Amino acid sequence: MTPPPPPQPRRFRFGVSVPPPADPQQWAELARRVEGLGYDVLLVGDHFTGRTAGQLAPVPAMVAAAAVTRTLRLGALVFGNDFRHPLVLAKELASVDVLSGGRLELGMGAGWMPSDYEQLGIAMDSARVRIDRFGEAIQIIRQAMGPSPFSFAGEHYTVTRYEGFPKPVQMPAPPVLIGGGGERMLRIAARQADIVDINLQLHAGRLVPRRTIMAAEGMDAMVELVRATAGERMERIELSHRAFHVDVSASRAEAIASASLRFEAPESRIIETPFALIGSRNSIVEDLLRSRERWGLSYVIVGPDCIDSFAPVVAVLGTRTRPVAAGG
Helix, strand or coil: CCCCCCCCCCCCEEEEEECCCCCHHHHHHHHHHHHHCCCCEEEECCCCCHHHCCCCCHHHHHHHHHHCCCCCEEEECCEEHHHCCHHHHHHHHHHHHHHCCCCEEEEEECCCCHHHHHHHCCCCCCHHHHHHHHHHHHHHHHHHCCCCCEEEECCCCEEEEECCCCCCCCCCCCCEEEEECCHHHHHHHHHHCCEEEECCCEECCEECCHHHHCCHHHHHHHHHHHHHHHHHHHHHCEEEEECCEEEECCCHHHHHHHHHHHHCCCHHHHHHCCCEEEECHHHHHHHHHHHHHHHCEEEEEECHHHHHHHHHHHHHHCCCCCCCCCCC
16 A cells, blocks of 8 residues: 655745834835735734834734735734733734734734733733633633634633624634743643744743753754644644844854854854754755754744845745635
């Protein structure tokens, strides 16, 4: 009996994570530029303090970007669960999906930046409590976007015979992205997300510990955890990651040395980690192909400072076609 052919690798997608400027013309021009360069997704943050505090709020920013683009998908990296009741967020995001013609990607997290909590006067509970509450919220948001009324009784939320309106264009719900670098968040993502964003571990508002999180072996362990937890769902999960250091440069050696100093990591770690993309266009293309083969990483997110410089890589590997399927 002839064995079945191996599964085809998932196509690459590319996103840009940006703080939306408060100037409406600048924001519209940025959204058009990101779409014109071939990126698939435009992502905004959800913070109230720090360098993003003066930027547009995420929901109206996504609606405005949708109004001036045609194919660009919109999302957040990521909505902090503690800042809104999940039913409020579900209604807002279903409305974004309707207004954008079905281009929403629903990025959610448990909340991690202490200054957001402090300045808003919200108690920042332990990671265990925040993650438990987040796990309930994801279930509620999915059901709120579904076709029927539902009730929910959990430790943190209670919902009674609620039916959400409007219904999103993407049914049974827009694709859900959950990111994490810790075991509990990755397990929730593996069970409930359509897109699992494998991240550097967050603690007290910073990335830690730098010397160990950059190792490729750490990515091996995180991907294996997702696979083991997801089981049969794994073939429907898209794996993403945020490249925290991008340097499209002909001088690969100098760029690697610079990144080694920034991340306080040996150059060998910098070369093999997917969180740093360094070198010429062709060498970065080769690195991404190896990352997809080794880990299944196919959705790559970069920051605002490299939108133009990274575009040649997108031009080689990007194939903006049909949106990712939802409803895992």
